[in-house]
Amino acid sequence: MALLQESLFDISAYLSKDTIRLLIRIAIFLAISFPILFTLRGWAHKYFEKKYSSHYSMLAGKLILYVGLTLIVVTVMGQLGISLAPLLGAAGIVGVAIGFASQTSVSNIISGLFLIAEGPFKVDDIITVKNTTGVVLSIDILSVKLRTFNNQFVRIPNETLIKTEVTNITRFPIRRLSTTISVAHKENIGEVRDILMEVAEKNEYALLEPEPVITFDTIQPSSIDLVFKVWAQVAEYISLKNTIHEEIKVAFDEAGVEIPFPHISLYAGEATNPLPVRLEGESFKSDK
Secondary structure, eight states: OHHHHHHHHHHHHHSOHHHHHHHHHHHHHHHHHHHHHHHHHHHHHHHHHHHTOHHHHHHHHHHHHHHHHHHHHHHHHHHTTOOHHHHHHHHHHHHHHHHHHTHHHHHHHHHHHHHHHHOSOOTTOEEEETTEEEEEEEEOSSEEEEEETTSOEEEEEHHHHHHSOEEETTSSSEEEEEEEEEEOTTSOHHHHHHHHHHHHHHOSSOBSSSOOEEEEEEEOSSOEEEEEEEEEEGGGHHHHHHHHHHHHHHHHHHHTOOOOOOOOOOBSSOSSOBOOOOOOHHHHHHHO
């Protein structure tokens, strides 16, 4: 206790009473300001996430934090008697120099403002940029952060997103699965259509409105190709893709529909009768 009193006495010897009062006021101001600032940021997070989305919640939280910190710094500097005019002048000169030296960063900042204003995607959306697909973690001033499906972190500069085609996979509530179904030339296309429609009706993830569509694609040398288009909720798209192909295979097996494989028929001048080919196993072995 005596040591503490001696330390306070030594400090008071170097500081005037007015200075000590000023430091106490600043300390009290900081002790009150920071809890209020973080409370306001938390309230903004919850309000905007509930009323709008997590994207606007994150932006509102950052805006309140940056504005609040700026006000706290300006207030403390004012209490300490530090004039802001020289600092602003110096900051302007430094800002011009930094601007010329970091044109890419400025471009990313401007691009980020355009992304926020246009809103092509938001936090938690799944987007594809070039060959990268992932969940949007944050939309920041300089870049957008993604988490890919194999749990990799990807940072994409905002300028790249402005200049590149971006596909928002989860922008709309439903998504269509288009898959090519190949059957042998001998199969009845009408019966195949009925089997596919029945599979779609029984699948728990397939939507009947919009209704599934089956279109004739092309005739290949070994198959007839149909395109089977089925709609699903965005959250159930992967489940639809995994289940419906298995169900099509089971339905084709039960109905005796042949799923073709590439093969070649040899003809000896006749249009309909292929040239018979026979492999002689024993003679083949003896020749070797």
